Amino acid sequence: MSTRTRRLPVLIALALCIGLIGASCTKNNDAFQAATFINDSRAASGLPSLQFDQRLIDKAQAWAEVMAANGSVSHSNLSDGTGSGWRRLGENVGFAYSVEEAHRLFMASSSHRGSILSRNYTKFGTGVAVSGGKYYVVQVFGA
Numbered sequence: 437m438s439t440r441t442r443r444l445p446v447l448i449a450l451a452l453c454i455g456l457i458g459a460s461c462t463k464n465n466d467a468f469q470a471a472t473f474i475n476d477s478r479a480a481s482g483l484p485s486l487q488f489d490q491r492l493i494d495k496a497q498a499w500a501e502v503m504a505a506n507g508s509v510s511h512s513n514l515s516d517g518t519g520s521g522w523r524r525l526g527e528n529v530g531f532a533y534s535v536e537e538a539h540r541l542f543m544a545s546s547s548h549r550g551s552i553l554s555r556n557y558t559k560f561g562t563g564v565a566v567s568g569g570k571y572y573v574v575q576v577f578g579a
């Protein structure tokens with residue numbers, strides 16, 4: 437067996453592990469995609485990436501599921517479910533027909549874009565729930 441032939445299974449396994457690690461940082465692949473869009477937008481603006489925080493991930497996913505169940509969009513009470521010790525918390529909520537569309541809509545809104553590109557946040561969590569073809573997206577930011 438050549439070195440090239442032996443390397444292919446290792447590369448495939450590595451790619452799968454990276455995908456699983458990324459997805460484990462959020463509750464589902466849609467939420468991971470939403471998180472990737474956030475950090476890609478920050479990088480494009482010369483800003484550091486936000487770091488995942490499990491409390492914010494849990495909060496974002498739980499609220500996305502509430503919105504999807506209700507079929508409506510509203511802000512949550514940010515102090516519920518985020519734990520203590522935060523100096524600052526923020527939240528973007530919305531729905532669209534894809535995660536990519538939701539991100540485009542957030543970036544087109546000055547207040548939502550401001551949260552995504554804020555230097556005041558260092559951590560975040562994203563949640564996505566789908567109902568009736570709509571993607572309910574929640575982004576929770578903290579510092």
